[in-house]
Amino acid sequence: VEESWFDFLRKDYLQGFPARCGFEVTHVGPGRFETRLVVEEGHRQQDGFVHAGVMATMADHTAGYAAYTTVDRNHRILTIEFKINFFKPARGPELQCRSRVLEGGRSIKASESEVFDIGQGKEKRVAKALVTLMAVPAERLRD
Amino acid sequence: VEESWFDFLRKDYLQGFPARCGFEVTHVGPGRFETRLVVEEGHRQQDGFVHAGVMATMADHTAGYAAYTTVDRNHRILTIEFKINFFKPARGPELQCRSRVLEGGRSIKASESEVFDIGQGKEKRVAKALVTLMAVPAERLRD
Amino acid sequence: VEESWFDFLRKDYLQGFPARCGFEVTHVGPGRFETRLVVEEGHRQQDGFVHAGVMATMADHTAGYAAYTTVDRNHRILTIEFKINFFKPARGPELQCRSRVLEGGRSIKASESEVFDIGQGKEKRVAKALVTLMAVPAERLRD
Amino acid sequence: VEESWFDFLRKDYLQGFPARCGFEVTHVGPGRFETRLVVEEGHRQQDGFVHAGVMATMADHTAGYAAYTTVDRNHRILTIEFKINFFKPARGPELQCRSRVLEGGRSIKASESEVFDIGQGKEKRVAKALVTLMAVPAERLRD
Numbered sequence: 001v002e003e004s005w006f007d008f009l010r011k012d013y014l015q016g017f018p019a020r021c022g023f024e025v026t027h028v029g030p031g032r033f034e035t036r037l038v039v040e041e042g043h044r045q046q047d048g049f050v051h052a053g054v055m056a057t058m059a060d061h062t063a064g065y066a067a068y069t070t071v072d073r074n075h076r077i078l079t080i081e082f083k084i085n086f087f088k089p090a091r092g093p094e095l096q097c098r099s100r101v102l103e104g105g106r107s108i109k110a111s112e113s114e115v116f117d118i119g120q121g122k123e124k125r126v127a128k129a130l131v132t133l134m135a136v137p138a139e140r141l142r143d
Numbered sequence: 144v145e146e147s148w149f150d151f152l153r154k155d156y157l158q159g160f161p162a163r164c165g166f167e168v169t170h171v172g173p174g175r176f177e178t179r180l181v182v183e184e185g186h187r188q189q190d191g192f193v194h195a196g197v198m199a200t201m202a203d204h205t206a207g208y209a210a211y212t213t214v215d216r217n218h219r220i221l222t223i224e225f226k227i228n229f230f231k232p233a234r235g236p237e238l239q240c241r242s243r244v245l246e247g248g249r250s251i252k253a254s255e256s257e258v259f260d261i262g263q264g265k266e267k268r269v270a271k272a273l274v275t276l277m278a279v280p281a282e283r284l285r286d
Numbered sequence: 287v288e289e290s291w292f293d294f295l296r297k298d299y300l301q302g303f304p305a306r307c308g309f310e311v312t313h314v315g316p317g318r319f320e321t322r323l324v325v326e327e328g329h330r331q332q333d334g335f336v337h338a339g340v341m342a343t344m345a346d347h348t349a350g351y352a353a354y355t356t357v358d359r360n361h362r363i364l365t366i367e368f369k370i371n372f373f374k375p376a377r378g379p380e381l382q383c384r385s386r387v388l389e390g391g392r393s394i395k396a397s398e399s400e401v402f403d404i405g406q407g408k409e410k411r412v413a414k415a416l417v418t419l420m421a422v423p424a425e426r427l428r429d
Numbered sequence: 430v431e432e433s434w435f436d437f438l439r440k441d442y443l444q445g446f447p448a449r450c451g452f453e454v455t456h457v458g459p460g461r462f463e464t465r466l467v468v469e470e471g472h473r474q475q476d477g478f479v480h481a482g483v484m485a486t487m488a489d490h491t492a493g494y495a496a497y498t499t500v501d502r503n504h505r506i507l508t509i510e511f512k513i514n515f516f517k518p519a520r521g522p523e524l525q526c527r528s529r530v531l532e533g534g535r536s537i538k539a540s541e542s543e544v545f546d547i548g549q550g551k552e553k554r555v556a557k558a559l560v561t562l563m564a565v566p567a568e569r570l571r572d
Contacts, residue, residue, distance in 0.1 A: 016187040017194035044159040045204075047284050051160035052203050052222040057196025061188075079195040080394060081418055083226035083369055083512040085539050085559055087532035102557060103516040108366060108420070110514050110557075128531060128539075130514055130559050132367055132418065134394070141190050223537060224561055226369040226512055228396050228416055230389040245414060246373035251509060251563070253371050253414075271388060271396075273371055273416050275510055275561065277537070302473040303480035330445040331490075333570050337446035338508040339486025346481050347474075365481040369512035427476050 002030070009033075009068050018061045021054065023097075025065075031101035033066040039092030049089040050126075055115045056084050058097045059129035063111035066099040067133045070109065075135045080108070084129035090117040095126075102130075109133045145173070152176075152211050161204045164197065166240075174244035176209040182235030192232040193269075198258045199227050201240045202272035206254035209242040210276045213252065218278045223251075227272035233260040238269075245273075252276045288316070295319075295354050304347050307340065309383075317387035319352040325378030335375040336412075341401045342370050344383045345415035349397035352385040353419045356395065361421045366394075370415035376403040381412075388416075395419045431459070438462075438497050447490050450483065452526075454494075460530035462495040468521030478518040479555075484544045485513050487526045488558035492540035495528040496562045499538065504564045509537075513558035523547040524555075531559075538562045 006028040013025050013035070021043070027034035037043070037058060045051040060082050067077045099113040115127040149171040156168050156178070164186070170177035178201060180186070188194040203225050210220045242256040258270040292314040299311050299321070307329075313320035323329070323344060331337040346368050353363045385399040401413040435457040442454050442464070450472075456463035464487060466472070474480040489511050496506045528542040544556040 012189055015189055017185060017197055018188075020185040021196075042160060042163040045161075046155055046158055047219055047221075051200070052225075053164075053196065053200025054160055056199040056203065056225075057194070060195050060199065076190055078190075078232070079229055081226065081228040081367065081396075081416075082195075082199075083224065083559060085224040085531075085561060086222055087534070087539060089221070102514075103554070105516070110367075110516060112557075125532070128541075128559065130367075130512060130557065132514060224510065224539075224559075226416060228388075228418060230391070230396060245371075246411070248373070253373060253510075255414075268388070271398075271416065273369060273414065273510075275371060298475055301475055303471060303483055304474075306471040307482075328446060328449040331447075332441055332444055333505055333507075337486070338489050338511075339450075339482065340446055342485045342489065342511075343480070343482025346485065362476055364476075364518070365515055367512065367514040368481075368485075369510065371510040372508055375507070 006069065009065055013065050017057065021057055023058060028069065030069055031066060033062050033069065033099045035062045035097045037095040039095060050092060050095065052086055055090065055127045058095065059084055059113035059115055059127060060131055062097045062099040063113045063129065063131035064133055066101050066111045067109045070101055070104045071135045074138050076138050076141050078134050078136055080132040080134050082129050082131040084127055086127050088124060088126050090126040091119060092117065094118040107135055109135060149212065152208055156208050160200065164200060166201060171212065173212055174209060176205050176212065176242045178205045178240045180238040182238060193235060193238065195229055198233065198270045201238065202227055202256035202258055202270060203274055205240045205242040206256045206272065206274035207276055209244050209254045210252045213244055213247045214278045217281050219281050219284050221277050221279055223275040223277050225272050225274040227270055229270050231267060231269050233269040234262055235260065237261040250278055252278060291359065292355065295351055299351050303343065307343060309344060314355065316355055317352060319348050319355065319385045321348045321383045323381040325381060336378060336381065338372055341376065341413045344381065345370055345399035345401055345413060346417055348383045348385040349399045349415065349417035350419055352387050352397045353395045356387055356390045357421045360424050362424050362427050364420050364422055366418040366420050368415050368417040370413055372413050374410060374412050376412040377405060378403065380404040393421055395421060434502065435498065438494055442494050446486065450486060452487060457498065459498055460495060462491050462498065462528045464491045464526045466524040468524060479521060479524065481515055484519065484556045487524065488513055488542035488544055488556060489560055491526045491528040492542045492558065492560035493562055495530050495540045496538045499530055499533045500564045503567050505567050505570050507563050507565055509561040509563050511558050511560040513556055515556050517553060517555050519546040519555040520548055521546065536564055538564060
């Protein structure tokens with residue numbers, strides 16, 4: 001059952017804005033979600049670095065899906081808030097994001113995400129986020 | 144002088160990821176920056192709401208350009224970190240973001256951004272962010 | 287009714303750690319709470335400025351009581367998380383904190399707090415916090 | 430040399446507000462700082478739990494001293510901002526805080542702190558903070 005739920009989440013991750021951004025899912029496990037991005041020109045900011053918004057979106061969305069692995073199909077996950085620190089400018093050509101659930105209360109959950117800049121065979125942690133999420137019964141979102 | 148700097152910032156705002164997202168600049172003033180977004184399907188998340196990452200990118204980038212209005216052409220602005228709260232799901236069809244500088248230290252600055260969901264002639268504040276920025280001499284980014 | 291609830295909150299504010307810190311309530315209104323602190327040596331940090339933890343406690347607790355003004359006696363308010371930016375070192379001899387509810391959902395609420403350093407007849411905004419709170423039925427906390 | 434600097438920091442930690450709160454230093458290492466608190470009535474909030482401000486002060490101050498271990502005696506550490514999530518109510522009778530430096534740039538640093546509630550032989554992570562700090566030449570604080 002868990003496997004089919006994880007398979008569903010792999011696909012569910014990629015729609016709307018995250019699909020437009022070009023993220024890819026690399027790993028799904030209990031309380032874990034990992035993604036990558038091949039950096040394009042359209043991901044950069046005015047000085048040529050990867051835009052903070054790209055890393056924030058990746059950190060938020062991956063953190064949310066880490067939380068999804070802890071609920072069943074009748075729940076949806078919404079972001080209440082998040083905070084993200086940027087340690088160093090990221091250049092690419094690849095980013096990886098690793099998220100894990102820190103605390104899985106029934107309704108309020110917290111995940112953290114780390115974003116790594118992968119270049120020349122080395123990885124550098126470039127950002128870290130703390131994300132607060134809410135599990136909502138799916139039928140309540142239909143109103 | 145200020146006018147030509149503000150005109151420069153209006154154009155500088157729109158490149159790379161923010162251009163790809165489709166944001167538009169609506170107002171620039173001293174310590175102020177305002178933008179809008181016409182919401183498309185590619186801005187939404189799995190439940191049909193505007194994705195948190197879209198609002199986070201808008202809040203971060205607009206806050207950064209509010210800070211740009213307080214420095215001269217020899218400085219670049221980088222985001223150190225930000226935090227954003229999401230109050231209500233946003234549906235569109237339009238978002239507006241209004242940012243202002245809270246504190247303009249010489250090197251460390253703080254801005255706040257409010258994001259509004261505009262629909263059926265009404266506006267609703269859907270998110271608020273607190274953003275910490277750093278003004279860096281432009282030549283230091285070239286290394 | 288509202289008046290007696292506000293009177294209750296004025297007293298309820300001052301117990302345990304906030305009482306030990308020496309805060310005083312100066313104003314209570316719908317979605318509003320304001321407090322002050324006469325700065326003592328025991329509020330400072332290693333360089334003689336008011337400690338960040340004093341301002342964080344003041345910002346959190348006052349934000350929480352602003353949220354209390356929006357619920358009834360059968361609910362308790364807990365802090366889910368907060369973020370606080372420190373703009374300038376605070377010296378005293380007095381601090382003031384003004385909090386207001388930004389968003390009053392039934393269960394999840396958000397307040398913001400601004401902390402001012404009052405000295406030599408001038409006030410300076412030294413910190414700003416964004417606080418996420420949860421209203422919990424009082425009987426649930428008794429377990 | 431490192432040892433005498435760490436010894437200095439052990440003592441420097443305990444003055445002003447943190448001394449008033451009653452924290453104790455339990456471990457100092459490169460990029461690491463750990464503290465504990467024996468919970469008293471004066472650390473609690475209106476519902477009998479440890480006050481969020483106590484944990485925030487502990488998380489901020491310990492994170493700051495983790496950063497102090499990475500600079501020399503001519504620098505002082507100031508908190509730019511922090512964010513803290515509270516996972517569960519903390520009851521005591523003891524709290525422990527473990528902080529480590531995530532990123533040690535020359536001027537801007539980031540640490541994280543985890544706060545544990547110790548009771549009945551078990552430890553429970555009750556809070557986690559992400560703290561942004563600035564190393565300032567000591568002589569600049571004297572102005």
